[in-house]
Amino acid sequence: MNLSERFAFLAEWYDPNASLCRRYELLFYPADGSVEMHDVKNRRTFLKRTKYEDLRVEDLFIGNRVNVFSRQLVLVDYADQYTARQLGSRKENELIQFVTSGPVIAMEILRDDAICEWKKLLGPANSGLARTEAPESIRALFGTDSIKNAAHGPDSFASAAREMELFFPSSGGCGPKNTAKFTDCTLCIIKPHAINEGLLGKILMAIRDACFNISAIQMFNMDRANVEEFYEVYKGVVSEYTEMVTELYSGPCVAIEIQQNNAAKTFREFCGPADPEIARHLRPKTLRAVFGKTKIQNAVHCTDLPEDGLLEVQYFFKILDN
CATH class of the missing domain: 3.30.70.141 (Nucleoside diphosphate kinase-like domain)
Structure with missing residues (x-):
């Protein structure tokens, strides 16, 4: 194992006392399971490198929520190209392999503030975390992990528009092929x-x-x-x-x-x-x-x-x- 290897993420934490969303650089060292955090805005060390056994490489992917010493962080982006190459491609390949392993059902869902409300109903991307934080959510009830987490939802209007266009083209053309077998x-x-x-x-x-x-x-x-x-x-x-x-x-x-x-x-x-x-x-x-x-x-x-x-x-x- 490469003892100097580290993975870097941009993470956000909502500070309820100040009603602010604070951004940190989160560093994870897989060799010894230690973490380190830096305050992005103030450019100073927030947490010196410390061993933390409750975080694993499998937990590190964009959109996931991780707890570091009781502080819940949302991983919003990769902080360097090395992490993006090493972990981004691994996660994406696993996800693509699973999503294409069988039929899926795509739905257009309508309501006020639909994207936000659907995300609440889904719960955290990691089903294990969802069972703790949102036990009645879809992913808590029907998911097993961060890949097999039952359902997907877009994070923004732009993502929603792009995904809608893929499955339900506005041009009137056909989306992905249906799954009809035409036998028995x-x-x-x-x-x-x-x-x-x-x-x-x-x-x-x-x-x-x-x-x-x-x-x-x-x-x-x-x-x-x-x-x-x-x-x-x-x-x-x-x-x-x-x-x-x-x-x-x-x-x-x-x-x-x-x-x-x-x-x-x-x-x-x-x-x-x-x-x-x-x-x-x-x-x-x-x-x-x-x-x-x-x-x-x-x-x-x-x-x-x-x-x-x-x-x-x-x-x-x-x-x-x-």
């Missing part, structure tokens, strides 16, 4: 009224708890022409056709590719009768019985015929998505 599949649509009533999460959990595999999911705003084309098979057959069309383009809906053996039949049984009142009498644990209101606002659409499962999935995840 059927379609589920969570209808606009259910989205508006805040039932999306509950319905997804019910589908997951019933051991169905959600292999693709995406939100769509459909226009009347698309809905009429999709529901064409019901025209002249179902008396509620016009109302069905109106409901499906009344707001955003969520399309889901479900994978399962004999997917269309099995999932249709799980959805239950189209009329929620009948479902509550005959199949009280089905999706429509639990979440449906009327025969039109019955929470979900599901594929009726096995031979239509793939066609309906393709309509959303190949035709509409492109």
Whole structure:
């Protein structure tokens, strides 16, 4: 081990007594686990080099919060090029490898002061620290460490705009490829009224708890022409056709590719009768019985015929998505 090696970070600490954010240079020496701090503004030593066993190299990455002798510091930047090369590339490579190891879900979240409020809900980047400082946060509840920390959120308006453009291009082009498999599949649509009533999460959990595999999911705003084309098979057959069309383009809906053996039949049984009142009498644990209101606002659409499962999935995840 290189005994002279050190890593340097710019760190911020909020001083509650002065209501000021103070900036320090934090030096960490991995050979003996010692730390040193310098006051950036006043250009003086704040903490002489001292051994500190509660800090590890794994804790040192931008955005993390570390405790040094009971003082909580936020690591905001690298203080020299050596640290950036040595630790920045290592952390970034680990993160890239994990994020690209499987599917992710990207969401646009709207509310007042959305970036700040989402960061509060997420909690500290290190899930271990989150469990101490923000035990009800997303990363505390669902994360394991600083890489597998459940969810990401941008730190600034600029970052948010850049990331939104990556996943949801303003030019109208396509973002990253969706995850639809187009094999052994059927379609589920969570209808606009259910989205508006805040039932999306509950319905997804019910589908997951019933051991169905959600292999693709995406939100769509459909226009009347698309809905009429999709529901064409019901025209002249179902008396509620016009109302069905109106409901499906009344707001955003969520399309889901479900994978399962004999997917269309099995999932249709799980959805239950189209009329929620009948479902509550005959199949009280089905999706429509639990979440449906009327025969039109019955929470979900599901594929009726096995031979239509793939066609309906393709309509959303190949035709509409492109």
